[in-house]
Amino acid sequence: MAKSVRRKLRQMERVRIRSAEERVQQILDERTERLAARRDAASAPAEALPRALVCGAGRERFGIPVDGVAEVLPSQNCTPVPGGPPALIGLLGRSGRLVSVIDLGLALGLEPSSADIENRHFVLLRREQPQVALRVERAYTVADILPLTGEEAAGFRNDAVTGYGKIQSGRADQDETLSLLDIDRLLRPFLPSSSLSGV
Template sequence: MAKSVRRKLRQIERGRIRSAEERVQHILDERTEILALRRKDEALPAQALPRALVCGSGRERFGIPVEAVAEVLPPQKYMPVPDGPPALVGLFGRGGRLVSVIDLALALGIEPSSAEDGSYHFVLLRREQPQVALRVERAHAVADVHPLTDEEATGFRTEAVTGYARVQDAGDLGDTLSLLDTERLLRPFLSSSPVPGV
């Protein structure tokens, strides 16, 4: 403490501060600046990371924004849609409404794994009309993700992929996720659906 006081006095003498009032004001100004800097550092809120539902389809890992997900459902029995696009695998009823089932791997043009129908998860999307569920091979977990810059990002590319991210605590969720825009993903199916209201 005594050393810091001596140092301050030397600084005051060097700055040619002559009156006691000027010295006091100089010290108070310095302390105010130090406290203000410390409070700014403490007050900076940690930036909220985007959250995504991490899903697997084929060999890829995808992140669906949690705002777009209504619910993850266990495997459902569904009726196939005759003459529909290959990715529109069927329909099932939920709460008196039809839900279209779109296979995520087929919709993105990637090769699905050889999972049995019974082992799929259905990601019911948060949308009113038409209701859509994505059939994924596995819905792993909801996780915080760190978006990657273009230089860092490598992965699956399509119009529905808006970017790439890493899971904060990766564990067994894999390294890089392709972030999906569900509305872009659904656009080709909604305009060409042969079933009314689907």
């Protein structure tokens, strides 16, 4: 009986040793998997932030998607359009083509922050027919935009505003919230529906 008890104790000891070895091996395998997953995550390309032209209209800042902007021009005299909507401030000639100029602030229902029309900019949009430029109070910079989510991004006050964001620079003086614009939605009231993409 004593021999059988000793034999059972030895078997239990071997099982315990094997179990400890198995646990060590399991821990090493788990660590290896975690390190491999971390390396995969580090090598995956970071999600690109949207780039936008940051403009001022009224007392606010707006982001116009860079891929929708052809050129930023100094303000010019426009030929008024009789009977046109108030936001359509006129027409100008550009490379032999007529360009409709829409005041961004008026199109969004904002009051101008200053009467200084001389220092404003025109943002020529990248579209074929009809060509459109937005008059803004100032075109500041092209920047990567960090979109806001959750409560910070709730409650768009205008159909043309698709979200809110902040300039991704880390500078405290540029911690202002921007309204991100959808150009097609902004232009919808001013253009025939056949000239808008996606309509």
